[in-house]
Amino acid sequence: MNNKQQTAVAASALAVGAALIARRLRSGRAIRFHNRSVVITGGSRGLGLLIARELGREGARLTLAARDRAELERARQDLASRSIEASIITCDVGDRGQAERLVDEVVTQRGTIDVLINNAGIIQVGPLEHMKLRDFQDAMATHFWGPLHTILAAVPAMRRNGGGRIVNISSIGGKIGVPHLAPYCASKFALTGLSDSVRGELAKDNILVTTVCPGMMRTGSPFNGWFKGRHRDEFTWFAISDSLPLATIDGTRAARQIIDACRYGDAELVITWPAKLAVIANAVLPEAVALGMSIANQLLPRPTNESGDQARSGWQSLSDWAPSKLTTLTDRAAAQNNELPH
Numbered sequence: 001m002n003n004k005q006q007t008a009v010a011a012s013a014l015a016v017g018a019a020l021i022a023r024r025l026r027s028g029r030a031i032r033f034h035n036r037s038v039v040i041t042g043g044s045r046g047l048g049l050l051i052a053r054e055l056g057r058e059g060a061r062l063t064l065a066a067r068d069r070a071e072l073e074r075a076r077q078d079l080a081s082r083s084i085e086a087s088i089i090t091c092d093v094g095d096r097g098q099a100e101r102l103v104d105e106v107v108t109q110r111g112t113i114d115v116l117i118n119n120a121g122i123i124q125v126g127p128l129e130h131m132k133l134r135d136f137q138d139a140m141a142t143h144f145w146g147p148l149h150t151i152l153a154a155v156p157a158m159r160r161n162g163g164g165r166i167v168n169i170s171s172i173g174g175k176i177g178v179p180h181l182a183p184y185c186a187s188k189f190a191l192t193g194l195s196d197s198v199r200g201e202l203a204k205d206n207i208l209v210t211t212v213c214p215g216m217m218r219t220g221s222p223f224n225g226w227f228k229g230r231h232r233d234e235f236t237w238f239a240i241s242d243s244l245p246l247a248t249i250d251g252t253r254a255a256r257q258i259i260d261a262c263r264y265g266d267a268e269l270v271i272t273w274p275a276k277l278a279v280i281a282n283a284v285l286p287e288a289v290a291l292g293m294s295i296a297n298q299l300l301p302r303p304t305n306e307s308g309d310q311a312r313s314g315w316q317s318l319s320d321w322a323p324s325k326l327t328t329l330t331d332r333a334a335a336q337n338n339e340l341p342h
Helices: 003-028 046-057 069-080 096-110 133-160 182-205 231-241 251-263 273-284 286-299 325-336
Strands: 037-041 061-066 086-090 115-118 164-169 207-214 268-271
Touching: 037 046, 037 096, 037 133, 046 061, 046 069, 046 251, 061 069, 061 096, 069 086, 086 096, 096 133, 115 133, 115 251, 133 164, 133 182, 133 207, 164 182, 164 251, 182 207, 207 251, 207 273, 231 325, 251 268, 268 273, 273 286
Parallel strands: 037 061, 037 115, 061 086, 115 164, 164 207, 207 268
Antiparallel strands: none
16 A cells, blocks of 8 residues: 555544544534423514424423514414413513513523524515615614623523523525625624624533524515515515525424534534535635626616615515415415414
């Protein structure tokens, strides 16, 4: 065996050994969710509700937080119909006082917080020309300040309890900038940075932080998004994109992947192969990705007059194409995941 062959064999042995060690370490971090106190922000619908259903089946003691009391009540009824009990707390995590009150109430009721899932989110879709400073402020309040508020409030309780898990639901838009999603992407980039930064600092306290960056998921969320500019056209492309079978993932499958990552305390989870490939491409060929985004922007709806500055919900932006057969999967998810108006 020559030197090159020996080097190749040694490198292969090291790689296999490292993989086995990593697998053993991951298994050693595993926790059971039965009887764990779990807080899910944005838990009243969509991905948050899907995560609650899965954790409820594992016996977690759930607390759902969201801004809309009626939505929370419907979520509680949905879970009760599946023999899952959950407490609900009305809360805007973007407000520090409310976030701290949320944590205090959970600690009072449950004794501690074992798992914190920062899932609350909003999305504004439209050209930069129609986005105002308030759009960026609202996105930052929900996606950055909200998780920061809950993390700072929950960490002391987790330390007293000997550890915990924090899951921050960012986005592929928190790794790659996407046209017509500037406030969303900017705030999700901030959340990704926050999550990655605190992971190293909290590990000493046995608090493991997982950053989740999903690609497109079929949870029904487009109907509760906010659209500017040519809002009907913006909603149409967004809803159709959200329904593409090969480019998107079923919301329940995504929720199970997130729970698995939390169970083992994984550092990061990127969901969907298109999202994983996009992250790799952006790291290796950033100029090519930038060119692709520029081309994509040319295909998106153009800015309109001042009327486009007004944000309209997905329900106010329906068109001949959405809902339609092209959005069947998203429509179905919306009906299943408490995304429909009542």
